[in-house]
Amino acid sequence: MDSLPDGSRLLHIGMPKTGTTALQHSLWAARAALEQHGAHNVSRRAHERKVAITAAGNVRSYWGAEHERWQQLAHEFRTSTARRTFWSSESLSLAQPDRIRGLREELGPSYVVCTIRALAPQLASRWQQGLRRAHPQPLDDWLRTTFAEEPLGGVGAGFVPGQPLRRLNPRRVLQDWGAAFGEENLVFVVLDPTDHAWLLRAFESLLGVPQLLEPSPSRNLSLPMPEAEMLRHFATAYREHGGDLDAWMATAGDTRRIKLRSVVEAAPRHQTVRVPRWAAERANEYVAEWVEALESSGARVLGDVRHLSSDPASHPVEVEVPEVVDVASAGRMMEAYFRVALTLAPQSPAATPARSLDAVSGRAIVAELRRRILRRS
Numbered sequence: 561m562d563s564l565p566d567g568s569r570l571l572h573i574g575m576p577k578t579g580t581t582a583l584q585h586s587l588w589a590a591r592a593a594l595e596q597h598g599a600h601n602v603s604r605r606a607h608e609r610k611v612a613i614t615a616a617g618n619v620r621s622y623w624g625a626e627h628e629r630w631q632q633l634a635h636e637f638r639t640s641t642a643r644r645t646f647w648s649s650e651s652l653s654l655a656q657p658d659r660i661r662g663l664r665e666e667l668g669p670s671y672v673v674c675t676i677r678a679l680a681p682q683l684a685s686r687w688q689q690g691l692r693r694a695h696p697q698p699l700d701d702w703l704r705t706t707f708a709e710e711p712l713g714g715v716g717a718g719f720v721p722g723q724p725l726r727r728l729n730p731r732r733v734l735q736d737w738g739a740a741f742g743e744e745n746l747v748f749v750v751l752d753p754t755d756h757a758w759l760l761r762a763f764e765s766l767l768g769v770p771q772l773l774e775p776s777p778s779r780n781l782s783l784p785m786p787e788a789e790m791l792r793h794f795a796t797a798y799r800e801h802g803g804d805l806d807a808w809m810a811t812a813g814d815t816r817r818i819k820l821r822s823v824v825e826a827a828p829r830h831q832t833v834r835v836p837r838w839a840a841e842r843a844n845e846y847v848a849e850w851v852e853a854l855e856s857s858g859a860r861v862l863g864d865v866r867h868l869s870s871d872p873a874s875h876p877v878e879v880e881v882p883e884v885v886d887v888a889s890a891g892r893m894m895e896a897y898f899r900v901a902l903t904l905a906p907q908s909p910a911a912t913p914a915r916s917l918d919a920v921s922g923r924a925i926v927a928e929l930r931r932r933i934l935r936r937s
Contacts, residue, residue, distance in 0.1 A: 563768060566643050569670040570766060574650025575728050577685040578675040578751055579759050584648050585776035586760060597769040598643030602636045612649030617659040638668040644767045653727060657736045664740040672737050673766065675759065676730060677751040679843040680870035684833045686724045688788055692815060694808045696796040699879055703839045712845060731853045743858040750863030762862050781821055784830035786885040787893060811900045819896055827889045840875040
């Protein structure tokens, strides 16, 4: 791509499940070398998620807002004199149009970088992400609901929380982020499923630095289908017994604290979750619209848009839902979740409300008065 002008600021907004976690750790590990080449990262660690959620205006009850740190970061980003200044968080893609306009005002002119990948495998990843947030729908049901919520051709109302196709749709990014930052300042990076280093090379090009980013082991791993089904049944039982969602999200739903890498690496070899063939075909119909929108826009596109489609023949006609899980693997999962659950602070018991005289019978009042008179006599 053509070099960006000196003084450029890059705002990387994800999308989710596009190698963002691994990229952020690679950028953080190379921060000293990047600074030497004039590329400044405004984050204080690999990913300041709560700050980004605050910036996006999407603070939930189980996350504490970080308004002061957000103001500090925004000021540093806006006033930086580095040759390149950048900030990366997929949580920014949660922003609604009014907050996107607010980000433009608070951060100043910027290039908005959006990483995108093939839709069919991304849907499988999004379903697993939902399981970790206690959404217990079976895969096939979830897919049908997801496609029904976002019909082909419709991007009308901006981002709607809980609708993955709306969030992932490049047409929405063009519409909402392009309106605020300028369509010509949008950059879409298409991942290459055959070259995991491509994303690093693309960001080196955007930052104007030589090849210095190293692959990071800190990437999210997908659960095999048996373990994913175990988690789904766990979420189902939790909800059926009135489990508190905030408590779940503070523990089981916090992907930074639940250490499932060892579970995945030690699990019996099963194929990772793949959507059925009908869903892959349906996803390709959406991708065709995405590609048309990208090619007719004023945005820059790095990579081959053909990578956004999947070969339906590589997907199973139907996904076999396992009914059993390896007991050793189940034990490792239980240990991972139980260890984090133990860290949840106990809730203070509700104070017992004082009884009023209105709730006491006249006979009881007379009896109490008689008891006190006898005690004093």
